[in-house]
Amino acid sequence: MHDVDEMMSTYKPASQLSRVNDRAAQEPVKVDRELFEVIRNALEFSRLTHGAFDVTYASVGYLYDFRAHQRPTEAQIEKALPGINWRNVRLDPVALTVKFDHAGMRIDLGGIAKGYAVDRAIGLLQARGIAHAVVTAGGDSRIIGDRFGRPWIVGIRHPDDPKRVITRIPLVDTAMSTSGDYERYFDENGVRYHHIIDPKTGHSASKVRSATILAPTAMQTDGLSKTAFVLGAEEALKIIEAIPGVDAIFVTPQGKVLYTKGLQPGD
Numbered sequence: 001m002h003d004v005d006e007m008m009s010t011y012k013p014a015s016q017l018s019r020v021n022d023r024a025a026q027e028p029v030k031v032d033r034e035l036f037e038v039i040r041n042a043l044e045f046s047r048l049t050h051g052a053f054d055v056t057y058a059s060v061g062y063l064y065d066f067r068a069h070q071r072p073t074e075a076q077i078e079k080a081l082p083g084i085n086w087r088n089v090r091l092d093p094v095a096l097t098v099k100f101d102h103a104g105m106r107i108d109l110g111g112i113a114k115g116y117a118v119d120r121a122i123g124l125l126q127a128r129g130i131a132h133a134v135v136t137a138g139g140d141s142r143i144i145g146d147r148f149g150r151p152w153i154v155g156i157r158h159p160d161d162p163k164r165v166i167t168r169i170p171l172v173d174t175a176m177s178t179s180g181d182y183e184r185y186f187d188e189n190g191v192r193y194h195h196i197i198d199p200k201t202g203h204s205a206s207k208v209r210s211a212t213i214l215a216p217t218a219m220q221t222d223g224l225s226k227t228a229f230v231l232g233a234e235e236a237l238k239i240i241e242a243i244p245g246v247d248a249i250f251v252t253p254q255g256k257v258l259y260t261k262g263l264q265p266g267d
Contacts, residue, residue, distance in 0.1 A: 004117040028097035045223040046086035052230035058108030059083030060202035077202040115222025142175040159209035177221035205229035210251040
């Protein structure tokens with residue numbers, strides 16, 4: 001996890017990703033295969049979600065500072081918004097280079113690299129013969145095996161109350177990610193500004209309050225968990241239902257809980 005952070009963090013000026021953001025608009029930047037594959041997977045999630053997941057959101061996203069309660073002006077968003085378009089990231093699988101087609105573009109792998117790190121950690125455990133384990137990194141988890149002959153029981157918290165659980169799910173051999181508008185945010189004049197940015201507007205996406213994804217790998221669950229915030233629960237459910245082995249639970253702004261068919265109570 002430390003190695004993934006050193007390579008893919010936007011907060012570390014010496015990371016490979018920071019180097020890509022500094023230079024890729026001017027020239028192709030060579031990267032390690034590991035970073036190349038994570039970016040390639042991120043672009044595939046962009047295709048699957050019709051752009052709702054877009055790592056180039058950082059072209060505007062970097063202007064927000066949620067700890068300092070700072071947000072960009074409308075003029076700043078309008079100026080930076082053309083930089084958001086995953087189709088403008090050019091990958092060369094032979095040279096292992098990344099190139100941006102637009103000046104001012106940035107990518108941020110915060111929506112997928114944590115899941116990738118969890119998968120790597122699980123891989124290390126499995127290589128050592130461990131058959132029952134849970135690896136958790138914030139809202140991203142992956143389970144191998146069961147818990148002493150029974151499923152692991154995982155609760156999904158209520159968006160407004162960390163002490164309340166909206167549902168519990170029995171899990172074995174699966175990954176799970178939950179994203180919520182209560183993770184990194186600040187409220188200003190009755191509006192919540194949070195870290196999940198709508199690539200089309202540059203503003204916080206607010207069509208759901210919470211999204212939980214279940215899938216075979218944590219990179220899948222991490223990458224897909226932001227989709228409903230941008231598209232809305234109903235549209236996101238259609239996308240998730242079309243991907244084999246993936247399920248979802250969404251909490252709407254009205255407090256309604258929606259499930260994919262594979263998780264609906266009573267099944």
